[in-house]
Amino acid sequence: MIRPAELAAIKAGTVDLAFRRWAKPRVVVGTRMRTGVGLLEVTSVEQVSVSSLRAEDARRAGAPSLAALKQALAARQEDPAWRIGLAYAGSDPREALRAAVPTAEELATINARLDRLDASSSYGAWTRQTLDLIDLHPTVRAPDLAAQVGRETADFKKDVRKLKELGLTESLAIGYLLSPRGEAVVDASLPAPRQRAQKADGTPVPRNIGAPATRALREVGVTTLEQVAAHSAAELAAIHGVGPIAITRLREAMAERGLAYAGE
Structure with a gap:
Protein backbone atom coordinates (compact mmCIF):
# COMPACT_ATOMS: atom_id res chain seq x y z
CA MET A 1 0.00 0.00 0.00
CA ILE A 2 3.02 2.32 0.20
CA ARG A 3 3.77 3.99 -3.12
CA PRO A 4 7.31 3.87 -4.56
CA ALA A 5 7.89 7.60 -4.02
CA GLU A 6 6.88 7.25 -0.37
CA LEU A 7 9.16 4.24 0.05
CA ALA A 8 12.08 6.26 -1.30
CA ALA A 9 11.21 9.12 1.07
CA ILE A 10 11.05 6.76 4.07
CA LYS A 11 14.46 5.40 3.17
CA ALA A 12 15.77 8.96 2.86
CA GLY A 13 14.24 9.85 6.23
CA THR A 14 11.94 12.63 4.95
CA VAL A 15 8.77 10.58 5.57
CA ASP A 16 8.24 8.66 8.80
CA LEU A 17 4.45 8.35 9.16
CA ALA A 18 1.58 6.60 7.44
CA PHE A 19 -2.14 6.86 8.16
CA ARG A 20 -4.63 4.08 7.59
CA ARG A 21 -8.30 3.27 8.19
CA TRP A 22 -8.35 -0.17 9.81
CA ALA A 23 -10.95 -1.90 11.97
CA LYS A 24 -8.00 -2.93 14.16
CA PRO A 25 -4.22 -2.52 13.82
CA ARG A 26 -2.68 -4.76 11.18
CA VAL A 27 0.86 -4.18 12.43
CA VAL A 28 2.51 -3.86 15.83
CA VAL A 29 5.55 -1.97 17.01
CA GLY A 30 8.61 -3.85 15.81
CA THR A 31 6.96 -5.32 12.72
CA ARG A 32 9.43 -5.39 9.82
CA MET A 33 8.20 -5.35 6.24
CA ARG A 34 10.13 -6.15 3.09
CA THR A 35 9.64 -3.52 0.40
CA GLY A 36 11.20 -2.43 -2.85
CA VAL A 37 13.73 -0.25 -0.99
CA GLY A 38 14.57 -2.73 1.77
CA LEU A 39 13.21 -3.30 5.26
CA LEU A 40 10.80 -0.89 6.96
CA GLU A 41 10.17 -1.11 10.70
CA VAL A 42 7.02 -0.03 12.50
CA THR A 43 8.07 2.29 15.33
CA SER A 44 4.67 3.27 16.69
CA VAL A 45 0.96 2.53 16.27
CA GLU A 46 -1.74 4.74 17.75
CA GLN A 47 -5.38 5.52 17.08
CA VAL A 48 -6.07 9.15 16.16
CA SER A 49 -9.02 11.32 15.26
CA VAL A 50 -8.85 12.81 11.79
CA SER A 51 -9.89 16.19 13.18
CA SER A 52 -6.77 16.27 15.35
CA LEU A 53 -4.36 15.93 12.42
CA ARG A 54 -2.14 18.89 11.59
CA ALA A 55 -0.06 20.05 8.65
CA GLU A 56 3.06 18.52 10.23
CA ASP A 57 1.36 15.11 10.15
CA ALA A 58 0.69 15.53 6.44
CA ARG A 59 4.28 16.58 5.79
CA ARG A 60 5.70 13.62 7.69
CA ALA A 61 3.36 11.27 5.78
CA GLY A 62 4.42 12.65 2.40
CA ALA A 63 0.96 14.06 1.65
CA PRO A 64 0.83 17.24 -0.46
CA SER A 65 -1.36 18.98 2.13
CA LEU A 66 -3.41 18.44 5.27
CA ALA A 67 -6.55 18.56 3.15
CA ALA A 68 -5.18 15.82 0.89
CA LEU A 69 -4.36 13.64 3.90
CA LYS A 70 -7.86 14.07 5.32
CA GLN A 71 -9.38 13.33 1.92
CA ALA A 72 -7.38 10.09 1.74
CA LEU A 73 -8.86 9.10 5.09
CA ALA A 74 -12.42 10.05 4.11
CA ALA A 75 -13.35 6.55 2.98
CA ARG A 76 -14.40 3.77 5.38
CA GLN A 77 -15.22 6.21 8.16
CA GLU A 78 -16.75 3.36 10.15
CA ASP A 79 -13.15 2.20 10.83
CA PRO A 80 -10.87 4.18 13.18
CA ALA A 81 -7.84 6.03 11.84
CA TRP A 82 -4.36 4.92 12.84
CA ARG A 83 -1.04 6.76 12.83
CA ILE A 84 1.83 4.38 12.06
CA GLY A 85 5.44 5.41 12.64
CA LEU A 86 7.88 4.02 10.08
CA ALA A 87 11.65 3.89 9.76
CA TYR A 88 14.09 2.43 7.25
CA ALA A 89 15.67 -0.66 8.80
CA GLY A 90 18.31 -1.58 6.24
CA SER A 91 18.56 -3.61 3.06
CA ASP A 92 16.63 -6.81 2.49
CA PRO A 93 18.80 -9.58 4.02
CA ARG A 94 17.90 -11.79 1.07
CA GLU A 95 20.03 -9.55 -1.15
CA ALA A 96 23.21 -10.50 0.68
CA LEU A 97 22.07 -14.10 0.90
CA ARG A 98 21.53 -14.31 -2.86
CA ALA A 99 25.06 -13.15 -3.52
CA ALA A 100 26.65 -15.55 -1.02
CA VAL A 101 27.98 -18.67 -2.73
CA PRO A 102 27.39 -21.52 -0.25
CA THR A 103 30.10 -23.63 1.32
CA ALA A 104 29.91 -27.42 1.13
CA GLU A 105 28.26 -27.48 4.54
CA GLU A 106 25.73 -24.82 3.48
CA LEU A 107 25.00 -26.76 0.30
CA ALA A 108 24.11 -29.79 2.38
CA THR A 109 21.79 -27.66 4.53
CA ILE A 110 20.13 -26.13 1.46
CA ASN A 111 19.63 -29.51 -0.17
CA ALA A 112 18.14 -30.89 3.03
CA ARG A 113 15.71 -27.98 3.04
CA LEU A 114 14.80 -28.61 -0.60
CA ASP A 115 14.24 -32.28 0.21
CA ARG A 116 11.81 -31.30 2.97
CA LEU A 117 9.91 -28.99 0.62
CA ASP A 118 9.63 -31.83 -1.91
CA ALA A 119 8.53 -34.31 0.73
CA SER A 120 5.77 -32.02 2.00
CA SER A 121 4.38 -31.36 -1.48
CA SER A 122 1.13 -33.01 -2.53
CA TYR A 123 2.27 -33.02 -6.17
CA GLY A 124 5.72 -34.53 -5.77
CA ALA A 125 9.25 -33.20 -6.05
CA TRP A 126 9.36 -29.74 -7.60
CA THR A 127 12.29 -27.78 -6.17
CA ARG A 128 15.13 -28.92 -8.45
CA GLN A 129 12.82 -28.98 -11.46
CA THR A 130 11.85 -25.37 -10.81
CA LEU A 131 15.43 -24.22 -10.25
CA ASP A 132 16.49 -25.90 -13.47
CA LEU A 133 13.55 -24.40 -15.36
CA ILE A 134 14.41 -20.88 -14.25
CA ASP A 135 18.10 -21.46 -14.98
CA LEU A 136 17.39 -22.60 -18.53
CA HIS A 137 14.69 -19.98 -19.19
CA PRO A 138 15.68 -16.76 -17.39
CA THR A 139 13.43 -13.69 -17.68
CA VAL A 140 10.57 -15.80 -19.08
CA ARG A 141 7.04 -15.00 -17.86
CA ALA A 142 5.82 -17.05 -14.90
CA PRO A 143 2.69 -18.28 -16.78
CA ASP A 144 4.89 -19.60 -19.58
CA LEU A 145 7.20 -21.38 -17.14
CA ALA A 146 4.26 -22.85 -15.26
CA ALA A 147 2.73 -24.13 -18.50
CA GLN A 148 5.95 -25.96 -19.35
CA VAL A 149 5.56 -28.13 -16.25
CA GLY A 150 1.76 -28.33 -16.27
CA ARG A 151 1.27 -26.14 -13.20
CA GLU A 152 -1.18 -23.39 -12.35
CA THR A 153 0.54 -20.00 -12.41
CA ALA A 154 -0.51 -19.00 -8.89
CA ASP A 155 0.80 -22.24 -7.37
CA PHE A 156 4.00 -22.01 -9.39
CA LYS A 157 4.64 -18.46 -8.16
CA LYS A 158 4.01 -19.51 -4.59
CA ASP A 159 6.65 -22.21 -4.87
CA VAL A 160 9.16 -19.84 -6.46
CA ARG A 161 8.69 -17.52 -3.48
CA LYS A 162 9.79 -20.40 -1.23
CA LEU A 163 13.00 -20.66 -3.25
CA LYS A 164 13.42 -16.89 -3.04
CA GLU A 165 13.26 -17.08 0.75
CA LEU A 166 16.28 -19.40 0.58
CA GLY A 167 18.15 -16.83 -1.51
CA LEU A 168 18.13 -19.04 -4.61
CA THR A 169 16.08 -16.93 -7.03
CA GLU A 170 15.50 -13.30 -7.93
CA SER A 171 12.16 -11.93 -9.12
CA LEU A 172 12.13 -9.58 -12.08
CA ALA A 173 9.37 -7.48 -13.61
CA ILE A 174 9.17 -10.30 -16.15
CA GLY A 175 10.17 -13.75 -14.97
CA TYR A 176 12.99 -14.82 -12.70
CA LEU A 177 16.73 -15.40 -12.50
CA LEU A 178 18.79 -17.75 -10.40
CA SER A 179 20.94 -15.89 -7.92
CA PRO A 180 24.65 -16.74 -7.64
CA ARG A 181 23.63 -18.88 -4.65
CA GLY A 182 20.99 -20.66 -6.73
CA GLU A 183 23.44 -21.24 -9.58
CA ALA A 184 25.87 -22.85 -7.14
CA VAL A 185 23.14 -25.20 -5.91
CA VAL A 186 22.25 -26.24 -9.45
CA ASP A 187 25.88 -26.60 -10.53
CA ALA A 188 26.64 -28.84 -7.54
CA SER A 189 24.17 -31.38 -8.94
CA LEU A 190 25.70 -31.38 -12.45
CA PRO A 191 28.82 -33.14 -13.75
CA ALA A 192 30.24 -29.70 -14.64
CA PRO A 193 29.12 -26.11 -14.03
CA ARG A 194 26.51 -24.95 -16.54
CA GLN A 195 27.58 -22.36 -19.11
CA ARG A 196 25.31 -19.33 -18.79
CA ALA A 197 24.96 -16.10 -20.72
CA GLN A 198 26.91 -13.29 -19.10
CA LYS A 199 24.71 -10.93 -17.12
CA ALA A 200 24.91 -7.22 -17.78
CA ASP A 201 27.00 -5.36 -15.22
CA GLY A 202 25.09 -2.85 -13.14
CA THR A 203 21.88 -2.49 -11.16
CA PRO A 204 18.84 -4.14 -12.78
CA VAL A 205 15.94 -1.83 -13.59
CA PRO A 206 13.38 -1.97 -10.75
Whole structure:
Protein backbone atom coordinates (compact mmCIF):
# COMPACT_ATOMS: atom_id res chain seq x y z
CA MET A 1 0.00 0.00 0.00
CA ILE A 2 3.02 2.32 0.20
CA ARG A 3 3.77 3.99 -3.12
CA PRO A 4 7.31 3.87 -4.56
CA ALA A 5 7.89 7.60 -4.02
CA GLU A 6 6.88 7.25 -0.37
CA LEU A 7 9.16 4.24 0.05
CA ALA A 8 12.08 6.26 -1.30
CA ALA A 9 11.21 9.12 1.07
CA ILE A 10 11.05 6.76 4.07
CA LYS A 11 14.46 5.40 3.17
CA ALA A 12 15.77 8.96 2.86
CA GLY A 13 14.24 9.85 6.23
CA THR A 14 11.94 12.63 4.95
CA VAL A 15 8.77 10.58 5.57
CA ASP A 16 8.24 8.66 8.80
CA LEU A 17 4.45 8.35 9.16
CA ALA A 18 1.58 6.60 7.44
CA PHE A 19 -2.14 6.86 8.16
CA ARG A 20 -4.63 4.08 7.59
CA ARG A 21 -8.30 3.27 8.19
CA TRP A 22 -8.35 -0.17 9.81
CA ALA A 23 -10.95 -1.90 11.97
CA LYS A 24 -8.00 -2.93 14.16
CA PRO A 25 -4.22 -2.52 13.82
CA ARG A 26 -2.68 -4.76 11.18
CA VAL A 27 0.86 -4.18 12.43
CA VAL A 28 2.51 -3.86 15.83
CA VAL A 29 5.55 -1.97 17.01
CA GLY A 30 8.61 -3.85 15.81
CA THR A 31 6.96 -5.32 12.72
CA ARG A 32 9.43 -5.39 9.82
CA MET A 33 8.20 -5.35 6.24
CA ARG A 34 10.13 -6.15 3.09
CA THR A 35 9.64 -3.52 0.40
CA GLY A 36 11.20 -2.43 -2.85
CA VAL A 37 13.73 -0.25 -0.99
CA GLY A 38 14.57 -2.73 1.77
CA LEU A 39 13.21 -3.30 5.26
CA LEU A 40 10.80 -0.89 6.96
CA GLU A 41 10.17 -1.11 10.70
CA VAL A 42 7.02 -0.03 12.50
CA THR A 43 8.07 2.29 15.33
CA SER A 44 4.67 3.27 16.69
CA VAL A 45 0.96 2.53 16.27
CA GLU A 46 -1.74 4.74 17.75
CA GLN A 47 -5.38 5.52 17.08
CA VAL A 48 -6.07 9.15 16.16
CA SER A 49 -9.02 11.32 15.26
CA VAL A 50 -8.85 12.81 11.79
CA SER A 51 -9.89 16.19 13.18
CA SER A 52 -6.77 16.27 15.35
CA LEU A 53 -4.36 15.93 12.42
CA ARG A 54 -2.14 18.89 11.59
CA ALA A 55 -0.06 20.05 8.65
CA GLU A 56 3.06 18.52 10.23
CA ASP A 57 1.36 15.11 10.15
CA ALA A 58 0.69 15.53 6.44
CA ARG A 59 4.28 16.58 5.79
CA ARG A 60 5.70 13.62 7.69
CA ALA A 61 3.36 11.27 5.78
CA GLY A 62 4.42 12.65 2.40
CA ALA A 63 0.96 14.06 1.65
CA PRO A 64 0.83 17.24 -0.46
CA SER A 65 -1.36 18.98 2.13
CA LEU A 66 -3.41 18.44 5.27
CA ALA A 67 -6.55 18.56 3.15
CA ALA A 68 -5.18 15.82 0.89
CA LEU A 69 -4.36 13.64 3.90
CA LYS A 70 -7.86 14.07 5.32
CA GLN A 71 -9.38 13.33 1.92
CA ALA A 72 -7.38 10.09 1.74
CA LEU A 73 -8.86 9.10 5.09
CA ALA A 74 -12.42 10.05 4.11
CA ALA A 75 -13.35 6.55 2.98
CA ARG A 76 -14.40 3.77 5.38
CA GLN A 77 -15.22 6.21 8.16
CA GLU A 78 -16.75 3.36 10.15
CA ASP A 79 -13.15 2.20 10.83
CA PRO A 80 -10.87 4.18 13.18
CA ALA A 81 -7.84 6.03 11.84
CA TRP A 82 -4.36 4.92 12.84
CA ARG A 83 -1.04 6.76 12.83
CA ILE A 84 1.83 4.38 12.06
CA GLY A 85 5.44 5.41 12.64
CA LEU A 86 7.88 4.02 10.08
CA ALA A 87 11.65 3.89 9.76
CA TYR A 88 14.09 2.43 7.25
CA ALA A 89 15.67 -0.66 8.80
CA GLY A 90 18.31 -1.58 6.24
CA SER A 91 18.56 -3.61 3.06
CA ASP A 92 16.63 -6.81 2.49
CA PRO A 93 18.80 -9.58 4.02
CA ARG A 94 17.90 -11.79 1.07
CA GLU A 95 20.03 -9.55 -1.15
CA ALA A 96 23.21 -10.50 0.68
CA LEU A 97 22.07 -14.10 0.90
CA ARG A 98 21.53 -14.31 -2.86
CA ALA A 99 25.06 -13.15 -3.52
CA ALA A 100 26.65 -15.55 -1.02
CA VAL A 101 27.98 -18.67 -2.73
CA PRO A 102 27.39 -21.52 -0.25
CA THR A 103 30.10 -23.63 1.32
CA ALA A 104 29.91 -27.42 1.13
CA GLU A 105 28.26 -27.48 4.54
CA GLU A 106 25.73 -24.82 3.48
CA LEU A 107 25.00 -26.76 0.30
CA ALA A 108 24.11 -29.79 2.38
CA THR A 109 21.79 -27.66 4.53
CA ILE A 110 20.13 -26.13 1.46
CA ASN A 111 19.63 -29.51 -0.17
CA ALA A 112 18.14 -30.89 3.03
CA ARG A 113 15.71 -27.98 3.04
CA LEU A 114 14.80 -28.61 -0.60
CA ASP A 115 14.24 -32.28 0.21
CA ARG A 116 11.81 -31.30 2.97
CA LEU A 117 9.91 -28.99 0.62
CA ASP A 118 9.63 -31.83 -1.91
CA ALA A 119 8.53 -34.31 0.73
CA SER A 120 5.77 -32.02 2.00
CA SER A 121 4.38 -31.36 -1.48
CA SER A 122 1.13 -33.01 -2.53
CA TYR A 123 2.27 -33.02 -6.17
CA GLY A 124 5.72 -34.53 -5.77
CA ALA A 125 9.25 -33.20 -6.05
CA TRP A 126 9.36 -29.74 -7.60
CA THR A 127 12.29 -27.78 -6.17
CA ARG A 128 15.13 -28.92 -8.45
CA GLN A 129 12.82 -28.98 -11.46
CA THR A 130 11.85 -25.37 -10.81
CA LEU A 131 15.43 -24.22 -10.25
CA ASP A 132 16.49 -25.90 -13.47
CA LEU A 133 13.55 -24.40 -15.36
CA ILE A 134 14.41 -20.88 -14.25
CA ASP A 135 18.10 -21.46 -14.98
CA LEU A 136 17.39 -22.60 -18.53
CA HIS A 137 14.69 -19.98 -19.19
CA PRO A 138 15.68 -16.76 -17.39
CA THR A 139 13.43 -13.69 -17.68
CA VAL A 140 10.57 -15.80 -19.08
CA ARG A 141 7.04 -15.00 -17.86
CA ALA A 142 5.82 -17.05 -14.90
CA PRO A 143 2.69 -18.28 -16.78
CA ASP A 144 4.89 -19.60 -19.58
CA LEU A 145 7.20 -21.38 -17.14
CA ALA A 146 4.26 -22.85 -15.26
CA ALA A 147 2.73 -24.13 -18.50
CA GLN A 148 5.95 -25.96 -19.35
CA VAL A 149 5.56 -28.13 -16.25
CA GLY A 150 1.76 -28.33 -16.27
CA ARG A 151 1.27 -26.14 -13.20
CA GLU A 152 -1.18 -23.39 -12.35
CA THR A 153 0.54 -20.00 -12.41
CA ALA A 154 -0.51 -19.00 -8.89
CA ASP A 155 0.80 -22.24 -7.37
CA PHE A 156 4.00 -22.01 -9.39
CA LYS A 157 4.64 -18.46 -8.16
CA LYS A 158 4.01 -19.51 -4.59
CA ASP A 159 6.65 -22.21 -4.87
CA VAL A 160 9.16 -19.84 -6.46
CA ARG A 161 8.69 -17.52 -3.48
CA LYS A 162 9.79 -20.40 -1.23
CA LEU A 163 13.00 -20.66 -3.25
CA LYS A 164 13.42 -16.89 -3.04
CA GLU A 165 13.26 -17.08 0.75
CA LEU A 166 16.28 -19.40 0.58
CA GLY A 167 18.15 -16.83 -1.51
CA LEU A 168 18.13 -19.04 -4.61
CA THR A 169 16.08 -16.93 -7.03
CA GLU A 170 15.50 -13.30 -7.93
CA SER A 171 12.16 -11.93 -9.12
CA LEU A 172 12.13 -9.58 -12.08
CA ALA A 173 9.37 -7.48 -13.61
CA ILE A 174 9.17 -10.30 -16.15
CA GLY A 175 10.17 -13.75 -14.97
CA TYR A 176 12.99 -14.82 -12.70
CA LEU A 177 16.73 -15.40 -12.50
CA LEU A 178 18.79 -17.75 -10.40
CA SER A 179 20.94 -15.89 -7.92
CA PRO A 180 24.65 -16.74 -7.64
CA ARG A 181 23.63 -18.88 -4.65
CA GLY A 182 20.99 -20.66 -6.73
CA GLU A 183 23.44 -21.24 -9.58
CA ALA A 184 25.87 -22.85 -7.14
CA VAL A 185 23.14 -25.20 -5.91
CA VAL A 186 22.25 -26.24 -9.45
CA ASP A 187 25.88 -26.60 -10.53
CA ALA A 188 26.64 -28.84 -7.54
CA SER A 189 24.17 -31.38 -8.94
CA LEU A 190 25.70 -31.38 -12.45
CA PRO A 191 28.82 -33.14 -13.75
CA ALA A 192 30.24 -29.70 -14.64
CA PRO A 193 29.12 -26.11 -14.03
CA ARG A 194 26.51 -24.95 -16.54
CA GLN A 195 27.58 -22.36 -19.11
CA ARG A 196 25.31 -19.33 -18.79
CA ALA A 197 24.96 -16.10 -20.72
CA GLN A 198 26.91 -13.29 -19.10
CA LYS A 199 24.71 -10.93 -17.12
CA ALA A 200 24.91 -7.22 -17.78
CA ASP A 201 27.00 -5.36 -15.22
CA GLY A 202 25.09 -2.85 -13.14
CA THR A 203 21.88 -2.49 -11.16
CA PRO A 204 18.84 -4.14 -12.78
CA VAL A 205 15.94 -1.83 -13.59
CA PRO A 206 13.38 -1.97 -10.75
CA ARG A 207 10.41 -4.29 -10.95
CA ASN A 208 7.93 -1.53 -10.21
CA ILE A 209 8.20 0.06 -13.65
CA GLY A 210 5.85 -2.63 -14.93
CA ALA A 211 6.11 -5.43 -17.44
CA PRO A 212 5.33 -3.35 -20.59
CA ALA A 213 8.11 -0.87 -19.81
CA THR A 214 10.54 -3.64 -18.84
CA ARG A 215 9.81 -5.47 -22.07
CA ALA A 216 10.18 -2.30 -24.17
CA LEU A 217 13.51 -1.40 -22.57
CA ARG A 218 14.78 -4.93 -22.92
CA GLU A 219 14.04 -4.84 -26.64
CA VAL A 220 16.43 -1.88 -27.04
CA GLY A 221 19.10 -3.48 -24.85
CA VAL A 222 18.46 -1.50 -21.66
CA THR A 223 18.36 -3.75 -18.62
CA THR A 224 20.27 -1.81 -15.95
CA LEU A 225 19.99 1.62 -14.36
CA GLU A 226 23.46 2.45 -15.62
CA GLN A 227 22.22 1.87 -19.16
CA VAL A 228 19.11 3.95 -18.46
CA ALA A 229 21.37 6.82 -17.37
CA ALA A 230 22.94 6.88 -20.83
CA HIS A 231 19.61 8.09 -22.26
CA SER A 232 17.49 11.15 -21.69
CA ALA A 233 14.03 10.85 -20.22
CA ALA A 234 12.59 12.09 -23.52
CA GLU A 235 14.39 9.38 -25.47
CA LEU A 236 13.01 6.60 -23.30
CA ALA A 237 9.54 8.15 -23.08
CA ALA A 238 9.38 7.99 -26.88
CA ILE A 239 9.60 4.18 -26.74
CA HIS A 240 6.20 2.54 -26.96
CA GLY A 241 5.43 0.94 -23.60
CA VAL A 242 7.54 3.30 -21.48
CA GLY A 243 5.01 5.61 -19.86
CA PRO A 244 5.26 8.53 -17.40
CA ILE A 245 5.02 6.28 -14.33
CA ALA A 246 7.95 4.16 -15.53
CA ILE A 247 9.98 7.30 -16.27
CA THR A 248 9.33 8.63 -12.76
CA ARG A 249 10.14 5.35 -11.05
CA LEU A 250 13.35 4.96 -13.03
CA ARG A 251 14.34 8.50 -12.04
CA GLU A 252 13.69 7.71 -8.36
CA ALA A 253 15.64 4.44 -8.53
CA MET A 254 18.58 6.18 -10.23
CA ALA A 255 18.59 9.01 -7.70
CA GLU A 256 19.09 6.49 -4.89
CA ARG A 257 22.32 5.43 -6.60
CA GLY A 258 23.58 8.88 -7.60
CA LEU A 259 22.50 8.45 -11.22
CA ALA A 260 20.24 10.54 -13.45
CA TYR A 261 18.94 10.69 -16.99
CA ALA A 262 21.34 12.13 -19.54
CA GLY A 263 21.10 15.91 -19.46
CA GLU A 264 19.51 16.09 -15.99
